Amino acid sequence: MLSALELLEAVAALLPLFAWCYKTSSHREPYPPGPPRKPVLGNLHQLPESHPWLTWAEWSKVYGPILYLRLFTRQLVILNTAKSAYDLLDARAEIYSARPEAPFNGNICNRKHAVFSISDKHPRFKVYRRLLATNLNPRAIVGYRDVQASEARALVRRLLESPDAYDEHIRRNAASVILYLAYGYSVQDGNDAMLQLVRDASLSVEEAVKPGRWMVDSFPILQFFPEWLPGTSWKRIGASFRATFDRFRDIPFAWTKEQIAKGTCTPSFTSRCLLREDGRRLTAEEEDIVKWVANGLYAGGSDTTGAAMGSFFLVMARYPDIQSRCQAEIDAVCGHERLPTLDDRDALPYVVATIKEILRCYPVANMGIAHRCTEDDVYNGLHIPRNSVVIANIWALLHDEATYPDPYTFNPERFLGPNPQLDSRKFAFGFGRRACPGLYFAEASLFVNITHILAALIIRPGLDEYSGQDITPEPRHSSGVVSHPEPIKCRITLRSVAARRLFD
Numbered sequence: 001m002l003s004a005l006e007l008l009e010a011v012a013a014l015l016p017l018f019a020w021c022y023k024t025s026s027h028r029e030p031y032p033p034g035p036p037r038k039p040v041l042g043n044l045h046q047l048p049e050s051h052p053w054l055t056w057a058e059w060s061k062v063y064g065p066i067l068y069l070r071l072f073t074r075q076l077v078i079l080n081t082a083k084s085a086y087d088l089l090d091a092r093a094e095i096y097s098a099r100p101e102a103p104f105n106g107n108i109c110n111r112k113h114a115v116f117s118i119s120d121k122h123p124r125f126k127v128y129r130r131l132l133a134t135n136l137n138p139r140a141i142v143g144y145r146d147v148q149a150s151e152a153r154a155l156v157r158r159l160l161e162s163p164d165a166y167d168e169h170i171r172r173n174a175a176s177v178i179l180y181l182a183y184g185y186s187v188q189d190g191n192d193a194m195l196q197l198v199r200d201a202s203l204s205v206e207e208a209v210k211p212g213r214w215m216v217d218s219f220p221i222l223q224f225f226p227e228w229l230p231g232t233s234w235k236r237i238g239a240s241f242r243a244t245f246d247r248f249r250d251i252p253f254a255w256t257k258e259q260i261a262k263g264t265c266t267p268s269f270t271s272r273c274l275l276r277e278d279g280r281r282l283t284a285e286e287e288d289i290v291k292w293v294a295n296g297l298y299a300g301g302s303d304t305t306g307a308a309m310g311s312f313f314l315v316m317a318r319y320p321d322i323q324s325r326c327q328a329e330i331d332a333v334c335g336h337e338r339l340p341t342l343d344d345r346d347a348l349p350y351v352v353a354t355i356k357e358i359l360r361c362y363p364v365a366n367m368g369i370a371h372r373c374t375e376d377d378v379y380n381g382l383h384i385p386r387n388s389v390v391i392a393n394i395w396a397l398l399h400d401e402a403t404y405p406d407p408y409t410f411n412p413e414r415f416l417g418p419n420p421q422l423d424s425r426k427f428a429f430g431f432g433r434r435a436c437p438g439l440y441f442a443e444a445s446l447f448v449n450i451t452h453i454l455a456a457l458i459i460r461p462g463l464d465e466y467s468g469q470d471i472t473p474e475p476r477h478s479s480g481v482v483s484h485p486e487p488i489k490c491r492i493t494l495r496s497v498a499a500r501r502l503f504d
């Protein structure tokens with residue numbers, strides 16, 4: 001039996017639904033097609049438990065490239081083709097560049113000022129993007145080459161020392177490079193508390209932004225209900241996420257400020273912003289902006305590059321011929337006397353194509369990050385409602401037979417020759433005004449790590465303990481915003497004594 005309070009809560013929660021139904025029934029064009037919806041729930045009952053991008057791609061074969069779904073009052077528009085993603089998120093960026101209003105993540109977890117969540121109409125947005133562009137453009141990132149190269153060498157040394165922990169090593173490498181870029185912080189060891197901050201935050205973020213997970217995202221009024229009311233345990237979960245996110249944002253920033261005060265800071269994004277040339281102290285608002293942008297760098301840059309590196313190990317263990325061809329190319333250009341550098345990129349087209357194919361076959365962000373449409377719109381005769389959550393199904397775009405023939409075959413050659421297929425980076429890093437600002441930095445990190453590893457090491461599949469045969473690893477990727485491959489069994493060994501000397 002419902003108590004009177006619970007009944008009141010349910011009625012209060014449903015009021016906005018009735019208001020919303022009334023408001024949204026007054027347009028002439030039809031919604032994009034989609035699977036049949038139930039009253040009130042919409043498509044909630046059909047949401048897949050995991051890997052929704054695969055289900056959306058299947059649905060789009062039945063209903064067409066643009067899908068419309070509803071989860072209570074939340075309207076989702078899923079774009080399953082490159083053309084629709086470009087036409088809306090790029091060409092109509094003026095109205096497709098906001099982020100979804102998500103009271104759970106924004107208000108309860110205190111992430112509304114995070115780079116990823118802030119609306120493009122918020123006065124801070126331009127400042128955030130300008131700071132990101134200034135620090136991550138191709139010229140600015142040249143300044144990070146040394147740290148990327150020295151972290152790549154350290155990665156190879158760790159892989160040699162404890163190859164079975166390769167997944168831990170690549171995650172540490174990705175986080176270390178970004179911690180240095182954002183805060184000037186050098187990671188001490190694998191148990192460094194700063195590394196734990198990003199591990200905790202990424203687990204919480206996966207939950208906090210899951211579509212349909214939090215009732216309050218469909219019924220914002222719930223956020224004002226006091227915690228003593230029955231059925232509000234989600235508020236306690238939100239409070240614990242918030243504590244995790246606050247630590248993730250505040251601790252590294254406070255560390256850099258402390259180093260500045262002691263006169264021992266290493267130049268970084270944060271120190272350069274705080275130590276102005278004219279000597280003026282930043283206002284509280286300015287300092288808060290720097291704190292959020294530095295946090296955006298750390299949040300955006302570590303898990304993503306780590307996931308792509310995980311897929312690299314998977315690919316090398318699955319396709320020894322591709323590995324040998326990459327190594328032959330590196331040997332021909334660099335010999336055994338020196339390690340590859342970013343200046344070798346043009347001379348290593350097969351390696352570059354392999355990286356593009358990793359990003360295509362195993363996208364790091366299969367659903368990108370959701371955009372929001374801020375005006376009612378009409379596209380190809382279909383009504384895209386104001387405030388709908390618009391998601392580019394990046395996985396579907398990168399596995400579209402029309403753009404990438406034979407899309408399930410891992411084939412770097414598709415990006416070579418006189419008629420290469422469309423560069424996968426065009427989709428893998430998102431769209432329009434919200435496209436990933438870390439693209440050049442990510443590419444440079446991947447190239448340096450991958451070429452260093454291939455110059456020194458051989459990655460083979462693990463062996464079956466009974467038959468002694470290779471076990472070719474199957475690709476199994478996690479389902480979240482950032483999709484990590486399951487760690488595989490593999491054997492990592494030194495290629496030659498000469499290679500070892502390069503890392504001494």
Ligand code: HEM
Nearest residue numbers: 116296300301304364365368369429430431434436438442
């Ligand atoms: C393989 C590596 C990476 C991939 C595949 C990737 C992919 C993406 C995607 C798909 C988005 C969402 C774009 C959209 O909304 O349309 C994004 C946003 C973002 N990325 Fe990356 N990223 C990577 C690495 C990085 C790195 C290294 C950094 C920082 C150094 C970074 C910082 C960011 C930030 C700050 C945003 C939010 C932009 C905004 O909301 O305006 N990313 N990334």
